[in-house]
Amino acid sequence: xxxxxxxxxxxxxxxxxxxxxxxxxxxxxxxxxxxxxxxxxxxxxxxxxxxxxxxxxxxxxxxxxxxxxxxxxxxxxxxxxxxxxxxxxxxxxxxxxxxxxxxxxxxxxxxxx
Amino acid sequence: xxxxxxxxxxxxxxxxxxxxxxxxxxxxxxxxxxxxxxxxxxxxxxxxxxxxxxxxxxxxxxxxxxxxxxxxxxxxxxxxxxxxxxxxxxxxxxxxxxxxxxxxxxxxxxxxxxxxxxxxx
Numbered sequence: 368x369x370x371x372x373x374x375x376x377x378x379x380x381x382x383x384x385x386x387x388x389x390x391x392x393x394x395x396x397x398x399x400x401x402x403x404x405x406x407x408x409x410x411x412x413x414x415x416x417x418x419x420x421x422x423x424x425x426x427x428x429x430x431x432x433x434x435x436x437x438x439x440x441x442x443x444x445x446x447x448x449x450x451x452x453x454x455x456x457x458x459x460x461x462x463x464x465x466x467x468x469x470x471x472x473x474x475x476x477x478x479x480x
Numbered sequence: 481x482x483x484x485x486x487x488x489x490x491x492x493x494x495x496x497x498x499x500x501x502x503x504x505x506x507x508x509x510x511x512x513x514x515x516x517x518x519x520x521x522x523x524x525x526x527x528x529x530x531x532x533x534x535x536x537x538x539x540x541x542x543x544x545x546x547x548x549x550x551x552x553x554x555x556x557x558x559x560x561x562x563x564x565x566x567x568x569x570x571x572x573x574x575x576x577x578x579x580x581x582x583x584x585x586x587x588x589x590x591x592x593x594x595x596x597x598x599x600x601x
Contacts, residue, residue, distance in 0.1 A: 411525075416591035416594055418591075419580070464586065467541075468541035468543075469527040
């Protein structure tokens, strides 16, 4: 199984400041045949299902604010919130859909400082 | 609009089975796969398996092989997840989620509201 490891487990950021979450996979999730990284980011607020933010590592889902951005390739990825808003308080998960089973990171809790 | 509506909460005894449904609407059901993901209380997300109409057999995480069965009913555009031989550590919220891209492995863009399954004596 591909193991996804996120860092940090939690972070507290002031409103308007940048938040960065890292995600590392135990093997590459880049598929050379279609030149895509099979990596997604989700946001989960308390009591709600996960919400897709980013797919193919860097493509923002429709309707997601542009303060959310994804980057990286191969085994190392980042999710950046450029200017944290109060409504961004949530747990964030990375997920690889390259291999079976699909696997998630353990989650990163983002709070307001 | 795309919607996935799941069946209601269940309480089961250890050793029993549970079958959760996921009614899909707003898109061509047979073009997109459905994954099942569970989340134990206060824990992270765990992928259980995936079923597509276009790709034949369902695919399961090894952890659940032999205990879970994923099916679909195209006449009612409903997906089902049956989990057998329930244990207390199967207590979780179970989600269905749609694959974003038709006819291809892709991320999960729409999710059901979740079904709480509680396993308790």
